[in-house]
Amino acid sequence: MNKTLSIRDLKKINHLPLNTIINGDCEKILSNNSTFPDSKIDLIVTSPPYADRRKKTYGGIEPEKYIKWFLTKSEQFYRILKPEGTFILNLKEKASNGERDTYVIELILELKKQGWLWTEEFIWHKKNCFPGKWPNRFRNAWEPFFQFNKQKEFKMYQEEVMIPIGEWAENRLTNISEKDEIRTKSKSKSGFGRNVANWKNRKEVYPSNVLHLPTECSNRNHSAVFPTSIPDWFIRLFTKSGDVVLDPFLGSGTTALAAKKLKRNYIGIDIKKEYCELSKNNLEKKGR
Helix, strand or coil: CCCCEEHHCCCCCCCCCCCCCEECCHHHHHHCCCCCCCCCEEEECCCCCCCCHHHHHHCCCEEEHHHHHCCCCHHHHHEEEEEEEEEEECCCCCCCCCCEEHHHHHHHCCCCHHHCCEEEEEEEECCCCCCCCCCCCCCHHHHEEEECCCCCCCCCCCCCCCCCCHHHHHHCCCCCCCCHHHHCCCCCCCCCCCHHHHHHHCECCCCEEEEEECCCCCCCCCCCCCCHHHHHHHHHHHHCCCCCCEEECCCCHHHHHHHHHCCCCCEECCCHHHHHHHHHHHHHHHHC
């Protein structure tokens, strides 16, 4: 059964509250060492409110205050994440007064000072984004997902997110030349180099760091919902069955729903009580 807890409820618990939704400020909740001991979380996937956004629901943190606001929370993320775990952050800068804001870039630099390694950046290409017209720019059709780790060696299961090799292989790999058979070692030590013959008889290949996924429009009760396929992809890439996935800004419960379907333990936190109830309902209706 999906449980919803308050900060008061947590005071009675002295263990990690698995498979629960918690209503409250994530910083205060995670700072409770008895319920959230050091190095217990395998993966954090979250999309916090962007600067100056969602003012009616989350208050709309100003860009110049955003970094200070976030760093006290990411300090707790760092503490509770396992050494081999991963933190995925979805955050995009806004445009104002004719230029892009720099708060996301500044936050990344401050996170590095906090001890995080900025190991990768993924791009979510919104295949069906809303059309629009602006005088000095085009519509936003992508969002970044930043990957942070505590150490260079972290858990990653690349085979779990492999994709079909594609139609290009039917012609390109039919007639392999002598040059194609020559082994040229890759400078990145990937093992393939320019030896095209390595791809013969392969049905699947590793994806790029660009995720081509449509948006979801079915959930109209939350102002910023990303598709379940996004946390699903990261959960498969960075965790195994039974691992613990945390979303400290849960929203409509997308991350928890993906984790439950993949047989991972989830913990979701949101400061808005109505979103906690929405997440609970979504888990009960869709998480089967």
